[in-house]
Amino acid sequence: MRRLLAAIALITSMSAWTALPASAAAPGGGSGDGKNFDVYVKNLVRIKGSGAKGGKPNIPVNFDPPHCWYQPQYTYAEMRQWAERIRFAWMHQGPEDQKPAHDWYEDILEQIRPHAAETGKIFWFLTDDGTPAGWDCYMSTDPFWIYVGPRPPAIPNDKIIDPTDLALIARANLTLPDPVIRINPPGGRSFVGLETWVGVQRQAPRDVIAFVPGFPGLFARIVARPTKVLIDVHGAALEEPPHVLAGGCPTYRRGMDVSNGCWVKYKRASLGSPYQLTVTQTWDVTTNVAGVNLPPGSVSSSTTVMIDEIQSNVTR
Template structure:
């Protein structure tokens, strides 16, 4: 019977895997023995690139990405090489085996493995790593192994699945899981807006706010899990700009502070000569001067996020926001009495 070094914590949270340890592929394509590394590959397929970018924050404070799921890790040949040449790593989310004998006993010599924190508690052994068969050994993955999420949902010991098949187990990967994993991998552009007057606003005169057309376009990323045929495309569509003047002594246009994004990706209307006293479709009127300390004008874009999957499924994810701030100096109108 195999003697295993076990932990009640996610396996990737202990053991100190070094960069030279071999095992399943992580998202960069390198081999890793840690169950904290996902093989999901995320690539941006459309949308602006370069410049200041960041990840969106969910408008639903209760939403979380999936804590864990299962992924294919080893072919029989890869498992043989790993087990006989290293044999130190995660055999499950809550099980770390350190020493080649633990791996060879179970995956080569058909000896059953006994676990404490996972179910089933006794796992039947394999003969010669299933060499000659087409398929993969699968293991649970939890990118955030230091969090409080319930990784026990994916703690099954590494198991075999024939090629072309997705395991019929809870937390098997789906396009929706891939889309949720990709949520915080979506990079959106910063939201520094154009202002007129640009350098210094004047009390009681409107400041026009706008962004040129094409500044904000849909951002689409594709998440794929190698060896499964599963993929999902997650799309972030800009829908509104929200302004916060940085002080209560200000009026917003419109009053909600929400400026719609036009079909061409522009926001508001550029200021032109002669509009100084007009009300802008998107802008701010400051009612008091800054007095040496600038107001912090914040501009945040709301992104509607949807997804489509390889199996024809689709859906919505929580809206996301990305915010930037910029200094706003406001001066009093200067007049001379004669």
């Protein structure tokens, strides 16, 4: 039935039928690409915030945000108009379509008639996140519209979009900057047995907001804050394990005490082939939605360090 309605809706969008107001047409329109037809409605969720800009979203392994969901779409009057538009196109396909179109239309009216006195976008349509997983979810979920009412329930995994879902969607859209590494001594060259300071540029918190415009209750905000740093020397021989501060790795300043920074002390010279050093920065992620725990983010950057032997001259 969904594929049949999709084809009919596509034909509707290509016809000269213009008597209905614009609200009768679902936001999906009908471009003929097999997806953007009237039965399919465009995703209304919007994303904004400092953490939603630039780069690729930082999505942890095994994190599975919602891929398709029901969103508020039509009032009672708009739902009738949508059904009328589908019926009109269907009945004009041929004589054999007259009865199926009529029966389908009457069935829709019977389902929505008890809600004629209710206001607001009480009929919700299925949409997806625009990914292959979203399309699979959309095609395997029935029905493609439901009555939700003025106060949507907050039931886990019911596919009715709510703040919990929006918090997960916001997390799936979080981008994080790569760590900016500053080595001291400068130039990425240090010496055996001395502290090679590793500074990681301090980053400001980043936020992502996921919301449905026009629906104040459909809103979630997440905030990511950098919390800790891991230094990996990729198997190089060390005199001591990397020294890392819980609050991060400040850039070296003249006179700085070794207890106030992050450093690595190499045991052997790199012998012309630099050591690789990788910094992984972890970001904790919180949300304003009660009861939702979000996975942290983790981003890494690498640099190279040349380690020389300290040479000394002895005069007799």
